[in-house]
Amino acid sequence: MVEYHIAVKCDYHPYQLSLEISNPSASPDGAIRAVKRVTGSIADDELPLPKHHFIRLVKLCVDFGFFEFAGEEYQQISGLAMGSPLSPVLACLFMETLERDHYRDINSRHSTWLPYVDDVLVIVLRKSCLHHTPTRLNSVHEKIQFTVEEEVDQELPFLETLIHRE
Numbered sequence: 575m576v577e578y579h580i581a582v583k584c585d586y587h588p589y590q591l592s593l594e595i596s597n598p599s600a601s602p603d604g605a606i607r608a609v610k611r612v613t614g615s616i617a618d619d620e621l622p623l624p625k626h627h628f629i630r631l632v633k634l635c636v637d638f639g640f641f642e643f644a645g646e647e648y649q650q651i652s653g654l655a656m657g658s659p660l661s662p663v664l665a666c667l668f669m670e671t672l673e674r675d676h677y678r679d680i681n682s683r684h685s686t687w688l689p690y691v692d693d694v695l696v697i698v699l700r701k702s703c704l705h706h707t708p709t710r711l712n713s714v715h716e717k718i719q720f721t722v723e724e725e726v727d728q729e730l731p732f733l734e735t736l737i738h739r740e
């Protein structure tokens with residue numbers, strides 16, 4: 575195992591946001607909206623079938639929310655079906671949509687937002703920028719909540735690395 579140490583020479587303050595999702599995944603309706611948004615910029619001839627058919631097939635897969643666990647079959651009541659190969663892709667599209675439409679604007683425009691799965695590294699100019707940020711981020715979607723880990727002694731662990739601000 576390797577732990578990397580990154581030295582950052584700047585006056586910016588890094589902090590980590592950890593994403594806590596009270597629902598196992600993105601909302602199916604939100605995921606379908608995200609797919610429509612992404613496919614909206616793709617020409618029909620670049621997809622294996624017309625867009626409206628593609629979206630209908632994705633919706634059919636999402637609406638069929640059944641999965642098997644320990645030999646028993648279950649229906650996913652909320653969120654996307656666990657174990658479906660489509661669910662992680664749709665969850666990422668959903669989160670990218672929330673990031674683009676809401677989360678990036680909540681931080682100041684002088685900040686950097688670097689997401690990776692369920693963690694986000696945010697670098698802000700002043701520590702005072704952090705005061706209301708968690709409350710504002712948590713108000714975007716009721717089932718998606720953030721926790722904050724701020725730097726201590728100018729260091730912040732993030733994704734098996736240690737970021738050091740000089």
